[in-house]
Amino acid sequence: MPQLAIDATCLPQYDKLDRPTRERLLAATRKFRELPLDALLAHPDLRIRPLTAGQDPRIRTFRISDTWTGVMLAPESGETFLLVHLLPRDSAEQWAGDQRHDVNTVMGTLERRDAAALGRAVGGGDEPARPLRAAEATAPAPVGVAVGRAGTVAAPQPPRTGAALFEHVSDRDLRRLGIDSEILEFCRTLSTAEELSDWEPALPQDQYEVLSQLAEGHPVERVLREVVEPRRPAVGAVAADDYDTAIRNTRERVIVVNDDQEIEDVLAGEFNAWRIYLHPKQRDLAYRPRFNGPAKVSGGPGTGKTVVALHRVKFLAEHLPLGGRVLLTSFTNALVESLKRNLALLLPPELIEDVDVITADKLAMNVVKEEQPDVSFWSDNDVRGLLANIAQRHGLPWSAEFLFQEYRHVVMAHGITTVDGYLDPDARRGRSAALDRAERRDVWHAIADARVRMRRNRRLPSLELHAEAARILDERPEKPYTNVVIDEAQDLHPTQWRTLRAAAAPGVNDLFIAGDNRQRIYDNTVSFKRLGIRIVGRSYPLRVNYRTTGEILAWAGEILRGQQVSELGESVPEPAGSTRSVLRGSPPELRGARDLAEELDALAERVRRWLAGGIAPGDVCVTTRTQRLRNAVVRELADRGVPAAVFQANRDTVTDASPAVRVTTMHSVKGLEFRAIAVFGATAEALPNMEHVTGAEVDERQHEADLAAQRSLLYVACTRARESLYVSWHGAPSPFLPRMAAEAAVGREAARR
Numbered sequence: 001m002p003q004l005a006i007d008a009t010c011l012p013q014y015d016k017l018d019r020p021t022r023e024r025l026l027a028a029t030r031k032f033r034e035l036p037l038d039a040l041l042a043h044p045d046l047r048i049r050p051l052t053a054g055q056d057p058r059i060r061t062f063r064i065s066d067t068w069t070g071v072m073l074a075p076e077s078g079e080t081f082l083l084v085h086l087l088p089r090d091s092a093e094q095w096a097g098d099q100r101h102d103v104n105t106v107m108g109t110l111e112r113r114d115a116a117a118l119g120r121a122v123g124g125g126d127e128p129a130r131p132l133r134a135a136e137a138t139a140p141a142p143v144g145v146a147v148g149r150a151g152t153v154a155a156p157q158p159p160r161t162g163a164a165l166f167e168h169v170s171d172r173d174l175r176r177l178g179i180d181s182e183i184l185e186f187c188r189t190l191s192t193a194e195e196l197s198d199w200e201p202a203l204p205q206d207q208y209e210v211l212s213q214l215a216e217g218h219p220v221e222r223v224l225r226e227v228v229e230p231r232r233p234a235v236g237a238v239a240a241d242d243y244d245t246a247i248r249n250t251r252e253r254v255i256v257v258n259d260d261q262e263i264e265d266v267l268a269g270e271f272n273a274w275r276i277y278l279h280p281k282q283r284d285l286a287y288r289p290r291f292n293g294p295a296k297v298s299g300g301p302g303t304g305k306t307v308v309a310l311h312r313v314k315f316l317a318e319h320l321p322l323g324g325r326v327l328l329t330s331f332t333n334a335l336v337e338s339l340k341r342n343l344a345l346l347l348p349p350e351l352i353e354d355v356d357v358i359t360a361d362k363l364a365m366n367v368v369k370e371e372q373p374d375v376s377f378w379s380d381n382d383v384r385g386l387l388a389n390i391a392q393r394h395g396l397p398w399s400a401e402f403l404f405q406e407y408r409h410v411v412m413a414h415g416i417t418t419v420d421g422y423l424d425p426d427a428r429r430g431r432s433a434a435l436d437r438a439e440r441r442d443v444w445h446a447i448a449d450a451r452v453r454m455r456r457n458r459r460l461p462s463l464e465l466h467a468e469a470a471r472i473l474d475e476r477p478e479k480p481y482t483n484v485v486i487d488e489a490q491d492l493h494p495t496q497w498r499t500l501r502a503a504a505a506p507g508v509n510d511l512f513i514a515g516d517n518r519q520r521i522y523d524n525t526v527s528f529k530r531l532g533i534r535i536v537g538r539s540y541p542l543r544v545n546y547r548t549t550g551e552i553l554a555w556a557g558e559i560l561r562g563q564q565v566s567e568l569g570e571s572v573p574e575p576a577g578s579t580r581s582v583l584r585g586s587p588p589e590l591r592g593a594r595d596l597a598e599e600l601d602a603l604a605e606r607v608r609r610w611l612a613g614g615i616a617p618g619d620v621c622v623t624t625r626t627q628r629l630r631n632a633v634v635r636e637l638a639d640r641g642v643p644a645a646v647f648q649a650n651r652d653t654v655t656d657a658s659p660a661v662r663v664t665t666m667h668s669v670k671g672l673e674f675r676a677i678a679v680f681g682a683t684a685e686a687l688p689n690m691e692h693v694t695g696a697e698v699d700e701r702q703h704e705a706d707l708a709a710q711r712s713l714l715y716v717a718c719t720r721a722r723e724s725l726y727v728s729w730h731g732a733p734s735p736f737l738p739r740m741a742a743e744a745a746v747g748r749e750a751a752r753r
């Protein structure tokens with residue numbers, strides 16, 4: 001019986017189909033499993049046809065509806081059909097005619113190339129060959145998913161200019177890395193990394209990855225180890241004509257569904273692609289049997305860190321010793337809820353029972369309550385109030401905020417418990433406000449007094465709970481967890497790290513840490529070394545973005561331009577490297593308005609266009625800097641006839657079928673994603689919001705750190721968008737907005753008036 005596999009790069013196209021077309025596509029896939037091959041090929045509705053002219057004799061098109069066509073690969077070697085694209089009827093033949101699929105015999109994978117464009121480039125032809133991206137600039141926007149690259153904060157270094165891009169790599173090495181003759185000839189014509197990236201949509205996917213790694217300056221052996229070897233089948237090789245095996249071995253892109261129901265689930269989006277296919281690097285990290293200590297996965301937004309963390313939990317849960325438990329933790333309740341939901345999709349219930357998914361704060365509270373059942377939670381503002389009180393009583397000259405910052409960033413961050421510890425010259429390293437010895441004593445006594453009172457009253461803020469929890473866990477010979485997996489690690493305070501470190505015995509597979517310092521929106525800086533978390537040699541970057549289009553990612557990267565991004569848990573800068581996006585689309589839309597009313601009108605109009613374009617209301621999210629503005633936007637959108645509702649990440653889930661556009665704060669969209677994001681109110685007063693920035697007079701460095709956190713907040717909000725990003729403001733735009741673009745938008749706006 002024939003079988004249909006799905007090339008997952010076509011899944012985002014499915015989002016663009018209207019409901020009747022989706023149903024027709026599902027009906028078509030059903031025929032693939034119900035009908036014998038002869039009947040299928042002759043089916044009058046499906047109209048499976050070879051191309052009249054084209055690069056690949058194995059490509060067939062089939063009819064989904066009057067306006068939509070499916071493109072598939074029908075290898076002669078078996079009955080596995082591979083659905084490769086969904087396209088409007090009038091562009092399907094053209095696209096399909098240009099493509100060719102080949103088995104990469106070195107990696108054992110199936111790759112697709114734009115054979116027509118490459119043929120023109122290497123074989124000559126009447127038309128001069130143009131890089132694909134240049135061609136796209138004049139052609140209508142591509143309908144499908146193409147593969148693209150986006151710059152990150154640190155723009156990729158062009159390895160060499162003037163010379164041939166790959167002159168440092170021999171033909172023999174290129175062949176060992178799976179580069180075939182046509183691509184070998186082609187890559188010898190390139191001289192810059194930018195040219196290579198322009199050609200990406202035309203190049204076979206795995207070979208492009210090899211070439212881009214080489215272009216970044218990685219040595220051949222490393223590329224072999226990191227790109228080629230993980231793709232190879234576990235046993236044997238794949239012959240050039242064995243398409244069936246190659247399809248099955250292309251786990252990164254191809255979903256081969258064995259169960260009938262699964263195809264429908266995949267297409268209906270209930271079976272998220274990430275559950276099935278991981279990039280070989282993601283798979284290697286998630287399923288590696290043994291890390292000899294803490295391991296760290298970093299990478300820009302949307303690179304699948306959470307996905308890897310979830311798969312790691314699966315691996316660890318499957319290999320637990322008797323009585324063992326896994327902790328999966330993230331920064332907020334909302335993120336934990338989202339992890340729980342996704343874990344339930346990935347793990348069978350019997351394995352879920354062995355996993356706790358809770359925040360670090362909840363863990364600390366649970367541990368402390370075992371010894372002090374009457375302890376209750378205090379907010380940071382309560383602590384500020386107490387410090388203000390103490391300062392006033394003792395006539396101290398410092399503000400409550402200053403004392404709180406000393407408490408948080410010095411005393412608690414370094415785990416200082418004695419006056420001598422605080423007087424140590426190293427203790428306040430990094431603080432810019434100077435204190436002489438006598439002043440330090442006064443500050444210490446104020447903080448110590450507050451801590452004694454909090455403990456006496458059994459009211460503990462998060463920082464104290466963690467200090468207690470870490471102490472209790474350190475004293476226990478038996479740790480509560482065998483393995484700890486930490487997501488969104490960039491925002492944790494050192495006290496939280498101490499609890500997590502103490503929750504599992506040091507050793508093999510003890511901590512698995514995922515995070516991205518670009519997205520740090522709280523002011524915590526952490527040194528793993530000081531916390532006894534030894535990562536050396538077990539730090540792995542991810543570099544493929546699966547969420548956001550290259551256009552949006554590149555623009556958002558500009559928000560952080562010039563900002564020093566340090567490596568997670570280290571004070572050294574993050575190593576340079578580029579992130580490429582799997583998706584492509586339109587650039588972000590920027591809109592400066594004269595006043596709030598005009599900004600709201602423009603937002604309503606933008607949202608209406610998204611909805612009219614087929615994006616479901618629940619896939620649209622408007623973000624604001626404050627809760628007050630969030631509530632106002634909900635009301636104002638409703639007044640303008642756009643259904644909108646407050647979205648609270650810890651109460652609502654993104655999978656709820658919502659008939660309303662979701663409106664939430666920038667802090668609440670951390671870790672989430674939507675097809676369309678509007679960042680509303682990106683004004684100079686809101687970003688940065690100086691109410692949440694330590695005054696430079698309190699501490700210069702803290703002031704800078706707080707500003708950086710607010711900048712990251714805008715970056716986080718913008719990188720939640722999958723397809724469309726819209727940023728608006730009225731009056732002066734936020735200085736964090738990429739300058740050129742913001743000015744251009746304002747200029748355009750002025751010209752329109």
Ligand SMILES: Nc1ncnc2c1ncn2[C@@H]1O[C@H](COP(=O)(O)OP(=O)(O)OP(=O)(O)O)[C@@H](O)[C@H]1O
Pocket residue numbers: 272273274277278279282299300301302303304305306307308516519545546547670671672673719
């Ligand atoms: N190998 C993959 N194939 C397809 N989709 C993937 C893959 N890995 C991740 N994704 C998808 O990419 C999106 C981003 O993944 P994820 O949330 O894990 O990234 P992240 O690095 O944790 O992002 P952020 O740091 O921005 O929160 C999700 O929609 C996820 O399902």
